[in-house]
Amino acid sequence: MSFSEDVTALRDEAERCLRALAGKRARLRDDQWTAIHALVVERRRALVVQRTGWGKSAVYFVATRLLRRRGAGPTVIVSPLLALMRNQIEAADRAGIHARTINSANTDEWEPIFAEVEAGAVDVLLVSPERLNNPDFRDLVLPKLAAGAGLVVVDEAHCISDWGHDFRPDYRRIRTLLADLPPGIPVLATTATANARVTQDVAEQLAADLHGEAGDALVLRGPLERDSLRLAVVRLPEAEQRIAWLGEQLDRLPGSGIVYTLTVAAAHEIAGYLRDRGYEVAAYTGRTEPAERLQAERDLLDNKLKALVATSALGMGFDKPDLGFIVHVGAPQSPVAYYQQIGRAGRGVDRAEVILLPGTEDRDIWAYFAGLGFPPEPVVRATLDVLQAAGRPLSTGALETRVDLSRARLEMMLKVLDVDGAVRRVKGGWTATGREWSYDRERYERVAAERTREQRAMLDYLATKGCREEFLRRCLDDPSAKPCGRCDNCTGRHWPTDVSDTGTAQARARLRRPGVEVQPRRMWPTGVKDDLGVSGRIPAEHLAEEGRALGRLTDIGWGNRLRELFAGPDTEIPKDMLDAVVKVLAAWDWTTRPTGIVTIASRTRPQLVASLGRSLSDLGRLPHLGDLVPQSDPAPRRHNSAHRLRSIWHTLTLPAPVAEAVRQNPGPILLIDDRIETGWTMTVATHHLRQAGAPAVLPLTLAITT
Template identity: 80%
Template sequence: MDTSLRNEAEGCLRALAGDHARLRDDQWTAIHALVVDRRRALVVQRTGWGKSAVYFVATRLLRERGAGPTVIVSPLLALMRNQIAAAERAGIHARTINSANTEDWERVFTEVEAGEVDVLLVSPERLNNPDFRDLVLPKLAAGAGLVVVDEAHCISDWGHDFRPDYRRLRTLLADLPPGIPVLATTATANARVTKDVAEQLNAGDSETLVLRGPLERESLRLAVVSLPAAEMRIAWLGEHLADLPGSGIIYTLTVAAAHEIAAYLRERGFEVAAYSGQTDPTERLQAEQDLQDNKLKALVATSALGMGFDKPDLGFIVHVGAPQSPVAYYQQIGRAGRGVERAEVILLPGLEDRDIWAYFAGLAFPPEHTVRTTLDVLEMAGRTLSTAALEPQVDLSRNRLEMMLKVLDVDGAVKRVKGGWTATGQPWTYDRDRYERVSAERTREQQAMLDYLDTQTCREEYLRRQLDDPDAEPCGRCDNCTGTHWPTTVSEAGTTQARDRLRRPGVDVTPRRMWPTAVKDDLGVSGKIGPESIAETGRALGRLTDIGWGNRLREILADHAPDTEMPDEMFQAVVKVLSSWDWTDRPTGVVAIGSRTRPALVGSLAHRIAEIGRLPYLGEFVPLGDPTPRRHNSAQRLRSVWHALTLPDDVAQNAREANGPILLIDDRIDTGWTMTVAARHLRQAGVPAVLPLVLAVTN
């Protein structure tokens, strides 16, 4: 039977991958375990090995034997689109359910019930949508022929890309009827993550079959190019992009950097596009297709273009800034060289990388007292609270609050229902030891990434050892193995052009337009901020996440930095921001927001702006009371500043008598509520327009 079944499986594979395709031994082992033994299997294999072929071939075999559809939990829309196209080529009818196609859901469910769908791809966030979880998921699970968890490292909080939505899979898998096989796949799991995922897959006394192969990528040529300044790295890219084969991806650590670098490269004549999680979905689709069609030399992308983008002839991957871990780095570079003999992989590390890592590290699981506060609020409410209603009572940003609630949901302490969240009343333990171990692991990974930059040994071997690959050995292809290194010189003209682009001052600051939920009772405001209270669109010198002005701004605004008067170089850049500001009416005066922490910086900026603009300096807002800790969410921040600023009567009178727009000066904007409250004071004092001007915005 096995010979006959393998021949049948080979035929399915050829329909999927071409006439010359043959099953690898581990592919056949996994398929046999799923189709014949109905086991659970975890496949850890390099990108391009053929993990999707395992579940598509298994699907065909199971469907022909009367099994239900395969349900694939897949993390990214780009991955779904590629998988659906691949499945259709093999005669497998695949459909998807995700946040971008809600209008198709009813038709998809009808097709599933009619037996017309072979593969249903589901995005992980659907797993905890109340309607989907309670009404749709049980039917899908009970009738599934195979359940697949793609990018399974996301299940584990030890993984480099842990996602709380994936934790819901533990419940799904535990509730599956006996005999439904499960396949989990990933290309980036070290021994710790592999063990953790396998344990979560285990069913009763049956242990998960783990198939782990070598992670060598024979086409990749790894290199590191270390340059001392951001403008030199960008200039290097502009001068060497044409030398890189085919088309590729340029990864950045932040959205701001993606847009800055894309703009610079376009000025150099390259066809490139910026790509991030903030890019409009339609534009993202077009950018992906343009890269597939080689209409672009590169996409300049954040990690939003990570797992799942499939272009076999991708000729290069360049990172401007190092990811936080060797595992994440190896996952991203795995996109290249899958269908070509040689692909260049270049890392351009920056001194600012550690600052950006530290920012993202602040998004970790919150401390116990914050979690307990959240649970207490839900318990005392005795009813469902939406995230928006819960946010004002918990000192967390919206995204971080959502992440925490998803973890608590899987732990059984809260439940997501229609309209929000409820407390379950079940006891919950803060697993401090685990969270601290995870945090320590993140720190270790960051150091390992820094060590990768300096290693004199084989780069691919180093990365594979970080993934606990027992077959890791020198590749003979990287810059260290060959002794052939990319040049580390850039032309003066290129550096100047890059510096001008990065130092091009000016970022729009969009004013807050809505008051946060649940402050009406104590602050008396709600809904839209009225036109009689709102500020105009303002300006900032730069973002703290920029790789241009961001580096300098992070230095001067760091918590430990001394308070100094405005540096001349930075002030001249602010003047350029002012000179390019296309305001409707020229400002008639300057007001500062008094600062407890940087009075010299803010005061000197305001006075010098008034002097050079030949505007009267009208005074400053006076901060009241003791400094309050910086708050993380809108309602908490608004409450903390609402009564902490006062506009002296003489300053209000001066501003009103200026009879025109007022420049309102501060050092930075985080949540935007300090500027919003100050602008409201001035508008209510009779000022016709308020023009915010700050050195930096956080994002």
């Protein structure tokens, strides 16, 4: 449908809508009007790539108002994060647009929301991308929404492309959604962080019809300059110096802001340290409860906090125009991802400080995430064979017992295969479609190479002597990139790198504070009952107590020392680590003190484990009762619980003399290993010890991986 009304009158109406949304002084930018006209009058598909704060949401809210006034159905927005959804709903409400959301956190509201949609009372419906692959929603709800939509919006559209810095498999289904739309329904895709390759990829997906033929998508791409941002890099050699620097400089940073970290553990450590120094801060990660996240967002918006210490869970779409600073403790692995995150700052203020504190551990963390890519072809083929042979739907849990992949990586692979047509998600799990499927090895290898190139570019950003903003904008293929005249390199004004001895000591004490709780496995994995004879809940009489670890490998305190230890040759326990383990034991609030020690003999680090057990036996005056001994060479690394448990069950044994010593021991056993990855070695070892008569088992390890 197109409108014959006067274009000038329509733009005046659009301007009035914008002022209701953004204030009396707001005026449409030329590209905003171009996009709105394309959507409302020409019913086209458009991709808008513009900097954060440019007003992309204004395009779809104004277009929604105009289309709704002309009898169109509601706008359906695919939006990736709850924080983004909340901001969008609040913005829509200011403009008199009634918006509702469907996501995993409000399932009890779905039915009344659908009733409102059918009654025509909803102007905007926000949908989380994972809903698109829910069988009931995909088959029963989505077709009705798509058929009756007045506008479809894909927010943070770079997530569609596996070249994008934040590719998400759930977004791949959007291409099918767009291809199935009835003719005449306009589509808008928006993002602030897409280089030329991602822009082209998204535009091609946006324009393709049901048969994959290329159409015509309007692409509006603008300059990415952010004239309020003051970019800087501060390089300090040790983690405790970086944290101390943050504690001593935070008062100098304007207003309130965000401190980004690369890991959940770092977010909590840094938040705790800053609170110790008297700052009002809160940790915000993907593991934070939804209610706590919402409260933290509100407290930051209301300037009740100096900072949120956050992982990338607080990223796209968080809208606080007066955000005065962003500090990264640890470098993201892509300049594009970095530019997306710092784009949160300085949208409504003249100056915002953007500081990066890189660490030597950053590359280790990048390497970990790099290992989560699309699996190799034999694993994919094996999964398809299992589904084909089953002849019925298999749940992800059931598949996990038969395919050697972690749950998260298996789910990612299945979503990609679903969009490719090789599998289908149905009630009860997944089925194979039997369609021909080819492994696009070349593309996956190119994506992996692109990730490596991005990491090199991030290192180049840290080292550059040129303009920092220009560097980032060139990474985004911004043709108008030029020296900003504001960053530390352009001005020659660099942040000081001196840190007080007192501050460093306080940070070191916090980061090196030993001791991490280790929760025992409480359930056997599914699918092992037939061969191992165990299933369901682990009986209390075979269960370990809560254990302790010196630290996490992802920590920025002990994690650095532990990574160095495990990267080097086998050696006896270093004195500083032994002293720290003794502190862990001293602080352990166990019900009954252990009366004996058992070690898990290691084929890879025998000196380390043996020396730790021997030292603690001597210091604690506890008898060393012996070793649990692996009876074969180490099995290949297993990625999920069922495979890992099978590889350990029959190889880790309790020798008869050790079993007799355990039976004669009157109290709890301190069970020692060098590191815990999945927890199944400790679980099987505990099972053997409890069967031998140990009244309790207390796991102790140097490191845990998460």
